[in-house]
Amino acid sequence: MVEKTPLFKKYPKLTSIPWVSIINSPTPIHKMEQTSKTLKRDIWVKRDDLTHTIYGGNKPRKYEFVFADILKKGKKTIVTLGGIGTNHGLATAVTARDFGLSTHLFVLEQPLSEGVRENLLCHHFFGAKLHLMRNPFHRKLAMKIKLMLDKSSYFITLGASSPLGTLGFVNAAFEIKEQIEKKLIPEPDKLFVTAGSLATCAGLVLGLELAQTKTKVVGIGVTDPSRSSKQKTIELAKKALLIMRNKDASIPNVSEKLENRLVVDHSYFGGKYGASTKEALEAIDLARKDELKLEHTYTGKTLGGLIDYCQKNKVTKNEVVLFWNSKSSADMTPYLNQITYSDLPRKFHKFFDDQIKNEDLF
Numbered sequence: 001m002v003e004k005t006p007l008f009k010k011y012p013k014l015t016s017i018p019w020v021s022i023i024n025s026p027t028p029i030h031k032m033e034q035t036s037k038t039l040k041r042d043i044w045v046k047r048d049d050l051t052h053t054i055y056g057g058n059k060p061r062k063y064e065f066v067f068a069d070i071l072k073k074g075k076k077t078i079v080t081l082g083g084i085g086t087n088h089g090l091a092t093a094v095t096a097r098d099f100g101l102s103t104h105l106f107v108l109e110q111p112l113s114e115g116v117r118e119n120l121l122c123h124h125f126f127g128a129k130l131h132l133m134r135n136p137f138h139r140k141l142a143m144k145i146k147l148m149l150d151k152s153s154y155f156i157t158l159g160a161s162s163p164l165g166t167l168g169f170v171n172a173a174f175e176i177k178e179q180i181e182k183k184l185i186p187e188p189d190k191l192f193v194t195a196g197s198l199a200t201c202a203g204l205v206l207g208l209e210l211a212q213t214k215t216k217v218v219g220i221g222v223t224d225p226s227r228s229s230k231q232k233t234i235e236l237a238k239k240a241l242l243i244m245r246n247k248d249a250s251i252p253n254v255s256e257k258l259e260n261r262l263v264v265d266h267s268y269f270g271g272k273y274g275a276s277t278k279e280a281l282e283a284i285d286l287a288r289k290d291e292l293k294l295e296h297t298y299t300g301k302t303l304g305g306l307i308d309y310c311q312k313n314k315v316t317k318n319e320v321v322l323f324w325n326s327k328s329s330a331d332m333t334p335y336l337n338q339i340t341y342s343d344l345p346r347k348f349h350k351f352f353d354d355q356i357k358n359e360d361l362f
């Protein structure tokens, strides 16, 4: 497996970095026929919604490095955080269960949607211990105490966007490079990807620079601009590069070149994390014609940005564009059928108020 991993094929000395196989790769890449027709551009999609059979999306790529570190250190309990509907929390619980580890998920409230509720139920189904926190300060303290008291615990940062997690997306960039070489896609001029906790965007920028493709990256910001800035993305990419160069000094120091390869655009953010926007809803409808299931917090906003760039000619007619589909499309119905909100800790029942009211009627 290691020898087939694009990053290690390119830089064999990096195999001394702990890594464990988690994802189904390479993920498919194909043209979005209907979207291309509508936008009169060549639009392709990287199907990272399919990275994992149970729950895919962008997180499992990061975990190939993060979980390897956990296993190497012999830790047994994961402490991590997010909103009540965190995709990262769910992907962590699924992966932890596979490795016989337990997950403690410290969550804050977020705008409710069907997807948020489903994830919350799945967190519990896949064995995460849920802790509902009042505010970020309270949460930080609670996590610190847990980490202090349980010596077998390991902290995974928000969205697994650590420098190690970022390496998962440097690897992804080399995966695309191989797909270009196999002529599965023309070399993209631009790649549109969601910028949240940033490892996805940072790893791709760094990897595409090292792979010497012409592809520029447009990160569509979906959180407050101060949290997902271009500067923070580049800082994270540089930290990942440092890990790589510490293992293999022949890897070029491309730090200064990253700036020119990246744009981070918050025009489609909608003012609030998780808020739905007109552009995101239109993008979700358009993607449906290509049988892709997007959502309004991440992928809808990102495709919405791509559409707007095409309409404003910021993507020209002869450019090839790649859209990174980072949200799992796995069907969770089989698990959701086995659980109801009343199985959750009591504090979480209020997020299912409608269902509680309906039950009262009978």
Ligand SMILES: Cc1ncc(COP(=O)(O)O)c(C=O)c1O
Pocket: 057, 058, 087, 088, 159, 161, 194, 195, 196, 197, 198, 199, 200, 201, 298, 299, 326, 327, 328
């Ligand atoms: C579905 C989805 N896409 C994209 C992102 C953004 O990726 P990152 O956090 O690495 O910036 C996230 C998480 O924030 C996510 O859950």
